[in-house]
Amino acid sequence: MAAVVSQLSVGQVLCSSSTKYTIIEFMGEGSFGKVAKCQIKSTCEIVAVKILKVVQNVQDELSMLSRISTLDPDHFNVVKFYEKFEYSGCTCLVFELLAMNLLQFLRTELHFCSMYVHQIRPIAKQMLVALQGLQSRWIIHSDIKLDNVMLANHEETPYKVKLIDFGLAIPFSAARCGMQLQAIGSRAPEICLGLPFTEAIDMWGLGCMLADLYLDQSLFPVNCEYLMMKAMVEFLGMPPDYQLCCGVYTKKFFCQEEDEFGSRWRLLTPEEYSANNNKKAEEWPAWRCHFKSWDDLLYFFNEEDAEEFEDRRAFIDFLKQVLHQDGGKRISPTEALQHPFITMSHLSQDPGSSDYLTEAQSCMSMKCTNEDIDEEHKVQLSPSQVLLANSWESDEVHGREPFDQILTPASSQIEPLSDVNNDNGSVKEPSLDWGEEFNHHSTVDDSGFFTLPHCGDENLESVSSVNGPVEEDVPIPAPKRFRNVRKFFSRILKTFFGCFCCSVQE
Known part of the structure; x- marks a missing residue:
């Protein structure tokens, strides 16, 4: 997976089940993977895609994001999370594009x-x-x-x-x-x-x-x-x-x-x-x-x-x-x-x-x-x-x-994360295996x-x-x-x- 992430380039298209994301530029890189500014092909809207090469904590993060997704992100001032998909064995998380920390x-x-x-x-x-x-x-x-x-x-x-x-x-x-x-x-x-x-x-x-x-x-x-x-x-x-x-x-x-x-x-x-x-x-x-x-x-x-x-x-x-x-x-x-x-x-x-x-x-x-x-x-x-x-x-x-590069985030046309919610819309309890020693x-x-x-x-x-x-x-x-x-x-x-x-x- 690390090799796949390192070979990604500007102009490449990342495909989820419903959306195609064209990489415009890479905004940052670390030991976890890369963050890319991407354009949605169908709407020309801009989002941030986090491409992970380390996946041991992905399910834990997804569990937290599924709970947070039930909040109004604009009222509660949390980043909008759109979807998660797999690309060539890499896990990709799609968020709204923000300016700077x-x-x-x-x-x-x-x-x-x-x-x-x-x-x-x-x-x-x-x-x-x-x-x-x-x-x-x-x-x-x-x-x-x-x-x-x-x-x-x-x-x-x-x-x-x-x-x-x-x-x-x-x-x-x-x-x-x-x-x-x-x-x-x-x-x-x-x-x-x-x-x-x-x-x-x-x-x-x-x-x-x-x-x-x-x-x-x-x-x-x-x-x-x-x-x-x-x-x-x-x-x-x-x-x-x-x-x-x-x-x-x-x-x-x-x-x-x-x-x-x-x-x-x-x-x-x-x-x-x-x-x-x-x-x-x-x-x-x-x-x-x-x-x-x-x-x-x-x-x-x-x-x-x-x-x-x-x-x-x-x-x-x-x-x-x-x-x-x-x-x-x-x-x-x-x-x-x-x-x-x-x-x-x-x-x-x-x-x-x-x-x-x-x-x-x-x-x-x-x-x-x-x-x-x-x-x-x-x-x-x-x-x-x-x-x-x-x-x-x-x-x-x-x-x-x-x-001038800051554009409006993607619209609700992006499908929400589907594998972490129940059919009735309620949030599943996270299945986390937390040990006594948690060294982060x-x-x-x-x-x-x-x-x-x-x-x-x-x-x-x-x-x-x-x-x-x-x-x-x-x-x-x-x-x-x-x-x-x-x-x-x-x-x-x-x-x-x-x-x-x-x-x-x-």
């Missing part, structure tokens, strides 16, 4: 700038609705991250997003204590410690993703489990004793000591962690800030406007409840949708009182233009960076996606200041996460690896100011 959006459209909280809010609300939909179908996504949330049609509705990639999704009934789920950096404490867990791990993943959008770097390191746990302890404090005493993996990160006050837990030193786990603890990157309190996030940026700062305060309070260490006390999607940050009840509701309120309401209606987005982010830059940003507008090679590790890199996008699976459009070891830190790149010199110098400026802020906070 949020990681690509940060890198190519925002030029490595973070997002304002009023721009994060519509994304947060849509993902909360998506998680509501998954919970109504008893599904845990288990891989919520920037790579797996895609802009639907960025040109017309800039903040309309959809959740993709259900290759690692599991039903509630399959959750087992000790399962290894979620990417490092987005892994909930109950997964790290090997505790019983619920769908609340998806809320933790969402919180980490929203913090990424706010900071333009991950809240917790993604290249080393030990550094991730160290950062969580520094930021949130030690996990409660009742969690540490019950965790299957507690002694991977912590040890218990006796002193004059009795028994207490402490985090292992890097040397102790390495000795106990036969795995080297990475050194803390020089550029990475030590976030030690929620105030560090609140004051990470200078106050620009009283309304904006009040909105930022509400966002931090929202994150506090989403990133609660105890999954049982973590806010649910339904509760989170009533939080003031989402409802905007903390902002003045007088339409003439604030330009900020007008901007915030515009973002929630998702009717602002791309020019509005560009102007909002230019004010975050230094004067020299503004000059660079202006020059990018007229640069023909500035790394932006060709939005998504390949993911840290979106920090010194990280370059690379040709890994996480940067593909409509691409499933792939099992494998977590990648090492990417070294500081040479200028020739950038698409243009301007972006390189912009990156250096941002790195300088990031390190300066770290030194001031310390």
Whole structure:
């Protein structure tokens, strides 16, 4: 099957029982196979076809997709799945074509700038609705991250997003204590410690993703489990004793000591962690800030406007409840949708009182233009960076996606998946054989200041996460690896100011 996938070429026709798909271009490739942009011959509509060469988890993914297909994909903000077919022994999954994932959006459209909280809010609300939909179908996504949330049609509705990639999704009934789920950096404490867990791990993943959008770097390191746990302890404090005493993996990160006050837990030193786990603890990157309190996030940026700062305060309070260490006390999607940050009840509701309120309401209606987005982010830059940003507008090679290529998805003429539904239209229960040991590790890199996008699976459009070891830190790149010199110098400026802020906070 791998040979068949590698021999596919542009112009080739993939045939299902009812539809012919002509390959227009390949949008990405990984160890799982390829993602191709295809045109339906009969209607000329465009779709994304995921061509798999690894099939061991196809039935599991199909079971999850069959459950999700009973949801309204536009209301619940999940990718539309059309059909599954076999081609020359390869399994092909057909989805609607989306624009780009949020990681690509940060890198190519925002030029490595973070997002304002009023721009994060519509994304947060849509993902909360998506998680509501998954919970109504008893599904845990288990891989919520920037790579797996895609802009639907960025040109017309800039903040309309959809959740993709259900290759690692599991039903509630399959959750087992000790399962290894979620990417490092987005892994909930109950997964790290090997505790019983619920769908609340998806809320933790969402919180980490929203913090990424706010900071333009991950809240917790993604290249080393030990550094991730160290950062969580520094930021949130030690996990409660009742969690540490019950965790299957507690002694991977912590040890218990006796002193004059009795028994207490402490985090292992890097040397102790390495000795106990036969795995080297990475050194803390020089550029990475030590976030030690929620105030560090609140004051990470200078106050620009009283309304904006009040909105930022509400966002931090929202994150506090989403990133609660105890999954049982973590806010649910339904509760989170009533939080003031989402409802905007903390902002003045007088339409003439604030330009900020007008901007915030515009973002929630998702009717602002791309020019509005560009102007909002230019004010975050230094004067020299503004000059660079202006020059990018007229640069023909500035790394932006060709939005003229984004077309409407296929119509309902495509036949739905027929072998996973009962005749009466109800969804079959998935026949999954989940073991106690479930070792999935998504390949993911840290979106920090010194990280370059690379040709890994996480940067593909409509691409499933792939099992494998977590990648090492990417070294500081040479200028020739950038698409243009301007972006390189912009990156250096941002790195300088990031390190300066770290030194001031310390």
